[in-house]
Amino acid sequence: MNVSLLEVLLMFGYRPCVICGAEANAVDLTAGVCPECKAELAKELASLQRQFDAAMLEGDRGAAAGAVDAIEVFQDRWGLRLTAAPTVAQMRKAAGDPLASL
Ligand SMILES: [Zn+2]
Secondary structure, eight states, X not given: OOXXXXXXXXXXXXXXXXXXXXXXXXXXXXXXXXXXXXXXXXXXXXXXXXXXHHHHHHTOHHHHHHHHHHHHHHHHHHOOOOTTSOOHHHHHHHHTOGGGGX
């Protein structure tokens, strides 16, 4: 029997990261993303969060609502959330988005 390295890795619960393709233990993957890429995603999410905060400070509700939309898409796509950040619903309400009351 000729087993490739990849097959051995898969046998032990290793999966390629959906972003960088690096083999990672399945228990370390979040939505198929390895810990290193997850850290990068968290940085991107934090930057979206800062865009929202800045827009709110400037009173630019349109920009704030846009940032919330981007954050929601991001969270749905990657299953990630900044634990210290308010929820999408809370941010929508703060931005005065009429969808928030639905
Ligand atoms: Zn990765």
